[in-house]
Amino acid sequence: MMDYPLLLKSILYRAHTVFPEKEIVSRDYSGIFRYTYADLYKRVCRLAGALDRLGVQAGDKVGTFAWNNHRHLELYFAVPCSQRVLHTVNIRLFQEQLVYTINHAEDKVLFVDEDLVPIIEGIADQLPLVQAYVIMTDKDSLPDTTLKNVYLYEQLIADGPDVYEFPSFDENTPAIIGYTSATTGMPKGVVYTHRGLYLHCLTTLVGELGSDERDVTMPIVPMFHVNAWGRPFSDTWVGAKQVYPGSRPQPEDFCELIHNERVTFSAGVPTIWMGILNHVRANPGRYDFSCVRYFLSGGSALPASLTEAYEKELGVRLYQGYGQTETSPVTFVCFPKSSLDDLPESEKYRLRTKSGLLLPGLEMKIVNSEGREVAHDGKEMGELLLRGPWIINEYYKDPEKTKEAFADGWFRTGDIVTIDENGYLQVIDRTRDLIKSGGEWISSVDLENTIMAHPDVLEAAVIGIPSEKWQERPLACVVLKPEAKGRVKKEDILKFLEDKVAKWWIPDDVVFIDEIPKTSVGKFSKKTLREQYEQGKLIKFNDPHVPFRH
Structure with missing residues (x-):
């Protein structure tokens, strides 16, 4: 066999060679922008040449601070394919974290x-x-800015040649560097190699997860975090029509693009899917989603009530996926196996909320606190460990964190999970979010999803609070739908849970708040809620005559 390196440039090569006519659509500042893969290739070549003129050498880092748009897509290829390293800076980090x-x-x-x-x-x-x-803008001139040594993107690439000799090099060369979303401490750097991204891309094209040139894909997951789940690469490789939602997209923008561009696939976090569903509900008859093959949800647990609502109200299948910054990111996807086709309807919806089946090419191990592998019975819990060709082997320039994150060559995900007899993984909680009450574990994730099944609940997050008697007890932080505010009381939530969870899982109290704080990538920030509780800030949302500190 040829000693042929697995490089991202082969993805670009196939797209412009086999699918030059296929379309890329981007919601730009002045309206919808359209061009083809042939146009993309020319602009990528010009951009690579512009980096040469700017003096960017092989191995140098090129940062992006950008939304999901066609210019960001051009950087996804021009930078790594020319042997530089793309750093996708998370635009939602705090200033201190951005600087770091x-x-x-x-x-x-x-x-x-x-x-x-x-x-x-x-x-x-x-x-x-x-x-x-x-x-980067579609305007003809630079905006007023205090930045020094500034260029306008379109002018920078305007006069360059439409061809570029992309080099060959070792497939283990860094292609992209991203940083974790910093739920604790400073963000940690994760380096993705050409080989890792190439193999991740190939595997995510296997089976129902895969797309082809007939698909119309819209990555809602941000390009500034975890490579937009690899979609810019995989969808380019197969020549799918790509739709990018642009700057500060709202549920209405997503719905308009799905309806107008006939999107067949999209991926996002549960809060996005909740926003889209509520917007469609508020505008009956306005949108046609019959074009959609399925949507993929990840980043945090998917409530069964949400996947059921999508199928019954929108006619759309909503599936769950699982991954982390350290895993490129996709490692599990939850599609129903043919052997489970005869499950009752309610069980099928519940199955979709599981984290899923391990992707080809990876290995997993689930171990308890004694280091013993757990039974595949869907009950015994343990920490998920992973290894494979797109799993990191270290954090960038951080030996201390690297040492903590690995055990005998396995990456420790920090997620507590179960796995059932059919091979379906279920994330129970992050190790730091599990609640230990009276020596027994309570899954904040399961409790949240059960609360969010209440018809008047918009969002719910559960945290553990100190208890002298039980060590910890759950506190439910609930956001009600606008029409339910002032009508639904905490007793209604607690009564709703009575026949759905174990008695000792029922929260000691319910706090109604206006919004669940989110992390930089749209997950519930339980760290922030715990800090607010410790500072006494959550009390103001509760009945002042009913203390809930335990």
């Missing part, structure tokens, strides 16, 4: 979407390694 990640990655050039420029202006004096800024 940009400096830690040692970004030499930073590409910034127009509406995000003020954020970078506020920290530019703390970024000594950034030598140039490139502003």
Whole structure:
């Protein structure tokens, strides 16, 4: 066999060679922008040449601070295919974290979407390694800015040649660096190699998860975090029509794009799917989702009530996936096996909320606190360990965190899970979010999903609070639907749970709040809720005459 390196440039090559006519659609600042894979290839070549002129060398880091759009897609290919390293900066990190990640990655050039420029202006004096800024917009001139050494993206690539000799190099060369969403401490750097991304891409095209050139895909998961779950690469490889939702998209924007562009597949976190469902409900008859093959949900647990609502109200199958920043990210996807086709309807909806089946090419191990592998019975819990060609072997320039994260060559995910006799993984909780009450474990995730099945509940998050008697007890933080505020009381929520969970799982109290705080990637931030509880800030939402500190 040929010694042929697995490089991302082969994905770009196939797209412009086999599918030059296929369309890419992007919601730009001035309206909808359309072009083809042939156009994409030319602009990627021009961009790679522009990086040469800017003095960016092989191995240098190029940062992006951008939304999901066609210019970001061009950077996804131009930077790594020309042997530089793309750093997708998470736009929702705090200023201190932004400064840390940009400096830690040692970004030499930073590409910034127009509406995000003020954020970078506020920290530019703390970024000594950034030598140039490139502003991305569809306007003809640079906006007013205090940034120094600034270029306009479209002008930068306007005069370059439409061809570029993309080099060959070792497939283990870094392609992209991303950072974790920093639920504890500073974000940790994760380096993705060409080989890892190539194999991740191949595997995610297997079976029902895969797309083909007849698909119309819309990645809602951000390109600034975990490679948009690999969709920009896999969908380009197969020549699918791609739709990018652009700057600050709202549920209405997603619905319009699905309806108008006839989207067949999209991926996002549960909060996104909740927002889309509520918008469709508020606008009956306005949208046709019959084009959709399925949607994929990940990032946090998928409530059974949500997947049932999607199928019954929108005619759309909503499935669950699982992964982490450290795993490129996809490792499990929950599709029904043919042997389970005869399950009752309610069981099928419940099955879809599981984290899923292990993807080809990976190995897993689930171990308890004594290091023994758990039974595949769907009951015994343990920590999930993974290894495979797109699982990290270290954190970037962080030996201390690396040492904590690995055990005998296995990556410790930090997730407590079960696995059933059919091979379906179920994430019970993060190790830090499990609630230990009277020596027994309570899954905050399961409790949240049960509460969110209440017809008047919009969102729910459960945290453990100290208890002198039981060590910890669950506290439910609930966001009601607008029409239910003032009508639904905590007793209604607790009564709803009585025949659905074990008696000792029922929260000691329910706090009604206006919004669940979110992490930078849209997950419930239980860390923030715990901090608010410790600071006494949650009390103001509760009945002041009923204390809930235990």
